[in-house]
Amino acid sequence: MIRFPFHLFAGSSDFPIHMQYGSHQEDDCYLHGHEDFSELVIVLCGEAHHIVGGDSYPISKGDVFVINQFTEHSFVHADQLEICNFMFKPELVFANSYDMKKLPGFQALFILEPHCSQNYHFCSQLKLTAGEFTDAQQRVTDMMNEYTKKEPGWKDYIFSSFCLFCMLLSRCYNTENVSPDHAFLKLADAVAYMENNYSDAISTETLAGIAGYSERQFLRLFKSVFATTPNLYIVNLRMKKAQQLLKAADATIGEIAWNCGYDDQNYFSRVFKKHTGMTPSEYQRIL
Numbered sequence: 001m002i003r004f005p006f007h008l009f010a011g012s013s014d015f016p017i018h019m020q021y022g023s024h025q026e027d028d029c030y031l032h033g034h035e036d037f038s039e040l041v042i043v044l045c046g047e048a049h050h051i052v053g054g055d056s057y058p059i060s061k062g063d064v065f066v067i068n069q070f071t072e073h074s075f076v077h078a079d080q081l082e083i084c085n086f087m088f089k090p091e092l093v094f095a096n097s098y099d100m101k102k103l104p105g106f107q108a109l110f111i112l113e114p115h116c117s118q119n120y121h122f123c124s125q126l127k128l129t130a131g132e133f134t135d136a137q138q139r140v141t142d143m144m145n146e147y148t149k150k151e152p153g154w155k156d157y158i159f160s161s162f163c164l165f166c167m168l169l170s171r172c173y174n175t176e177n178v179s180p181d182h183a184f185l186k187l188a189d190a191v192a193y194m195e196n197n198y199s200d201a202i203s204t205e206t207l208a209g210i211a212g213y214s215e216r217q218f219l220r221l222f223k224s225v226f227a228t229t230p231n232l233y234i235v236n237l238r239m240k241k242a243q244q245l246l247k248a249a250d251a252t253i254g255e256i257a258w259n260c261g262y263d264d265q266n267y268f269s270r271v272f273k274k275h276t277g278m279t280p281s282e283y284q285r286i287l
Contacts, residue, residue, distance in 0.1 A: 002030075003070070006037040009087055015155055016089040017162050019147050024048060024078035031074040037087050038114065039067045040166070042136060046080035062128040064136075064169060068114035084140050086162065093163065100166065102195040105173030107188035110166070115225050116185075125185065126173050139165055186211045187221060194230065198237040199261035204230055238262075239275040246284050253280045 010018035022029075024046075031051065047060040052073040059065075059075075067073050075081060090110065100106050109126055128136055139161070146157050175188050190211040194202060207230055208218035222230055238260040245256045257268035257280075273279050278286075 003033040003035040005035040006087060006089065015158075016092040017158055018087040019144060019158075019162075020085050020087075021144070022081075022083045022085055024075050024081040024083070026076075026078055029075040029078070031072050033072045034067065034069040034087075036069060036089070038069060038090050038110075040086040040088065040169075041065055041067065042084045042086075042140060044082040044084060044137065044140075046078065046082055048075040048078035048081045050074075051076055062133045064109070064126040064128060064172075066110055066114045071114065084144070088162070093159070093166075097163070099195075100163070100170060102192055103167070103170040104175040104188040104192040105170035106166070107191045107195075108175050108185050109170055109173050111191070112185055112188055112225060126169065128172060132172050136165075136169070139168075186213075187218075187225065190218070190222075190230075191226075191233075194234055194237065198234050198241065199259060201261075202230075202234060235271065235275070239272060242268075242272055242280070243276070243283070246280055247287055249284060249287070256280065 006018070007013050009020065021044075041064065043059050043061055043063040045061050047058065049056045050059045050065075050073065052067065052071060056076070059081075094100070094110075113125070143158060143161050143165070146154050146161070175185055190207040193207065193210050204215050204219065207222075208215045211218055211221075213221065219229070222233075226233060228236075242256055242260045245251055245259060246253075251259070253269070254265045257263075257265045260268065262268035262271070269279050272283070276283060
């Protein structure tokens with residue numbers, strides 16, 4: 001399989017977003033993968049069959065889906081297919097997100113769907129309504145104009161506009177009415193709950209109940225998608241928040257420990273050092 005690197009499209013790797021329009025007829029898009037980036041696709045008009053993970057699914061105007069790196073895909077039987085491709089590096093684009101990751105739709109669209117399309121029989125669930133599509137099309141046109149003209153400040157404009165676009169698409173995603181065949185998308189509700197309540201004591205039983213699984217099923221599915229356990233996922237959330245608060249330097253270490261869900265400051269310091277290699281005090285001193 002051919003794997004394309006990001007710089008082949010963007011020309012360089014110093015900015016983590018590249019966007020372009022694509023037109024396809026018949027079978028002119030051969031099977032390929034992405035070496036170091038993900039791709040957000042908006043179907044603007046026409047139709048085709050999307051080959052992904054060895055399966056074929058129909059796509060048409062208003063469909064939105066994300067393809068992660070290493071996932072092979074192509075379009076076949078295309079009939080006047082017009083799309084907009086956002087090629088981006090998620091580890092950079094979403095690194096400093098404040099609360100987008102707290103949306104179930106974000107977890108479904110950008111995390112769960114790409115994983116499941118690569119590993120299971122799955123087709124995208126996000127189909128924009130007429131009003132949502134009109135808004136999306138206008139935003140795409142605006143971003144493309146800015147990306148093409150490259151006037152002073154265009155990188156910040158594109159970066160902020162793309163993050164806003166991802167947030168709005170996440171809001172459009174409804175995780176409440178998923179079909180039984182795609183019930184694993186309910187994991188998104190559990191992950192969003194963790195993102196919103198990481199400082200609280202959260203049991204696996206609670207998370208499994210939110211997702212609609214037994215504890216055993218939930219643990220298995222969660223680990224298959226996130227390559228970690230729910231408990232470690234929460235610890236990572238707490239440590240990311242702790243680092244943000246330590247950088248702000250407007251609270252004591254005891255207050256930061258409390259805000260991150262730790263009653264015992266000494267225990268918090270031990271967990272922090274295990275996670276970062278430094279104590280909270282040492283971390284503050286190097287900032």
